[in-house]
Amino acid sequence: MEEPLVIVENLSKKFCKDLKTSLWYGVKDLWSGVTGNKNERLLRDKEFWAVKDISFTLRRGECLGLIGHNGAGKSTLLKILNGLINPDAGKVTIKGRVGALIELGAGFNPILTGRENIYNNGAILGFSRKEIDSKLDAIIAFAELEDFIDMPVQNYSSGMKVRLGFAVAAQMEPDVLIIDEVLAVGDLGFVLKCFKTIDTILPRTAVIFVSHNMPMVSRVATSIMMLESGKALFQGNQVSEGIDLYYQRFYTGQESNVVFDSGNIKLTNSFVEGVQPFENLYDVEWGSSIKITFEIRLIDHDKVPNISLAVYDKEQRGVAEAIIENQDLFNIDKIDDNLLRVTIQLSNLQLSKGIYYITFTASEKLENNVFYKEHKAISLRIIHNRQMWTPFLLDAKITEINTTW
Numbered sequence: 001m002e003e004p005l006v007i008v009e010n011l012s013k014k015f016c017k018d019l020k021t022s023l024w025y026g027v028k029d030l031w032s033g034v035t036g037n038k039n040e041r042l043l044r045d046k047e048f049w050a051v052k053d054i055s056f057t058l059r060r061g062e063c064l065g066l067i068g069h070n071g072a073g074k075s076t077l078l079k080i081l082n083g084l085i086n087p088d089a090g091k092v093t094i095k096g097r098v099g100a101l102i103e104l105g106a107g108f109n110p111i112l113t114g115r116e117n118i119y120n121n122g123a124i125l126g127f128s129r130k131e132i133d134s135k136l137d138a139i140i141a142f143a144e145l146e147d148f149i150d151m152p153v154q155n156y157s158s159g160m161k162v163r164l165g166f167a168v169a170a171q172m173e174p175d176v177l178i179i180d181e182v183l184a185v186g187d188l189g190f191v192l193k194c195f196k197t198i199d200t201i202l203p204r205t206a207v208i209f210v211s212h213n214m215p216m217v218s219r220v221a222t223s224i225m226m227l228e229s230g231k232a233l234f235q236g237n238q239v240s241e242g243i244d245l246y247y248q249r250f251y252t253g254q255e256s257n258v259v260f261d262s263g264n265i266k267l268t269n270s271f272v273e274g275v276q277p278f279e280n281l282y283d284v285e286w287g288s289s290i291k292i293t294f295e296i297r298l299i300d301h302d303k304v305p306n307i308s309l310a311v312y313d314k315e316q317r318g319v320a321e322a323i324i325e326n327q328d329l330f331n332i333d334k335i336d337d338n339l340l341r342v343t344i345q346l347s348n349l350q351l352s353k354g355i356y357y358i359t360f361t362a363s364e365k366l367e368n369n370v371f372y373k374e375h376k377a378i379s380l381r382i383i384h385n386r387q388m389w390t391p392f393l394l395d396a397k398i399t400e401i402n403t404t405w
């Protein structure tokens with residue numbers, strides 16, 4: 001096996017919550033730096049661990065997805081790896097050239113033009129002027145900044161800065177490439193181009209990729225680390241499991257939310273038949289069929305409304321809509337003059353493991369003249385032993401294997 005390009009051993013970094021105390025500790029640390037600091041692993045008053053006991057190795061062809069909530073310690077870890085800040089404890093060994101895209105515009109001098117910044121950055125990465133000359137056209141073309149390359153970087157838009165940063169970091173073919181969230185500001189065309197580039201250089205490069213965008217992480221990462229309060233809460237090659245854990249940490253109850261109410265119709269109750277909810281959350285086995293009942297009050301209204309259901313995942317992406325056929329013939333119970341009870345069957349739920357929310361809409365006609373709309377009218381938790389983050393887990397089998405054809 002090839003030797004690692006990045007070796008991180010028990011890395012820790014502490015910060016102080018208060019500037020004055022931090023300055024005082026700074027002076028004391030300078031002194032203990034000379035005499036040998038024996039308390040580097042202890043916290044003093046007002047200090048906290050931004051990164052605590054992190055270890056991993058990374059080889060060419062491997063991409064570590066680094067995930068975690070705001071303030072979890074991701075950027076601090078990257079800054080230590082890139083040599084921008086020193087750790088309090090632990091060791092980092094990096095072999096080869098490091099290309100880093102850490103903060104928007106970081107590494108660029110704002111008053112210099114795009115072209116001048118390319119030379120500056122190339123020089124920092126250890127390339128000669130001749131080598132940069134030979135890559136210049138490819139960098140400018142990749143960044144699609146031909147018309148703006150002689151403009152000062154301070155006048156670039158956020159997306160333009162990212163284009164230039166990524167173009168320099170990737171086209172210089174570093175041994176280690178560090179990307180921190182910055183792709184979030186690029187437009188779709190550029191993001192697709194970046195992924196294609198990462199795919200191309202990954203066999204020769206070790207990549208560390210930080211993002212809050214889980215589809216992006218799962219697209220590139222070969223292993224994953226989830227940080228929480230500086231510690232690795234999950235670490236391993238099971239990328240789906242890490243992402244699933246990340247989503248679970250964001251789970252915040254399921255109160256429903258009426259987003260439109262014309263006053264004509266009201267959803268008074270909704271439930272899944274035969275399932276006991278826990279804190280309004282219905283546990284349902286993957287692949288099963290469920291019956292959802294909606295109790296609707298008609299106020300000053302004598303027609304049965306058209307009902308539609310949409311399913312949203314944990315990132316609030318719409319993942320499915322239910323086509324409810326034969327609405328007039330449907331199983332509608334008239335409880336009394338102005339109360340309707342409608343039961344709808346959803347068959348073969350192949351939504352993958354995790355939490356989903358159903359939005360209920362009542363309208364005059366399908367997608368026309370809405371009377372009432374409620375998000376999270378029903379919250380479902382699909383149960384399955386496979387850790388998946390994608391919205392669907394399809395039921396698939398091999399039906400034939402042919403060895404001679």
Ligand SMILES: Nc1ncnc2c1ncn2[C@@H]1O[C@H](COP(=O)(O)OP(=O)(O)OP(=O)(O)O)[C@@H](O)[C@H]1O
Nearest residue numbers: 015016017050068069070071072073074075076077
């Ligand atoms: N120079 C600093 N001095 C004091 N505290 C700091 C400093 N830099 C970062 N921190 C603190 O360290 C913690 C980790 O911050 P960090 O920027 O690494 O988080 P992150 O995981 O990258 O968050 P985000 O997702 O918001 O980018 C935070 O509590 C932050 O306030």
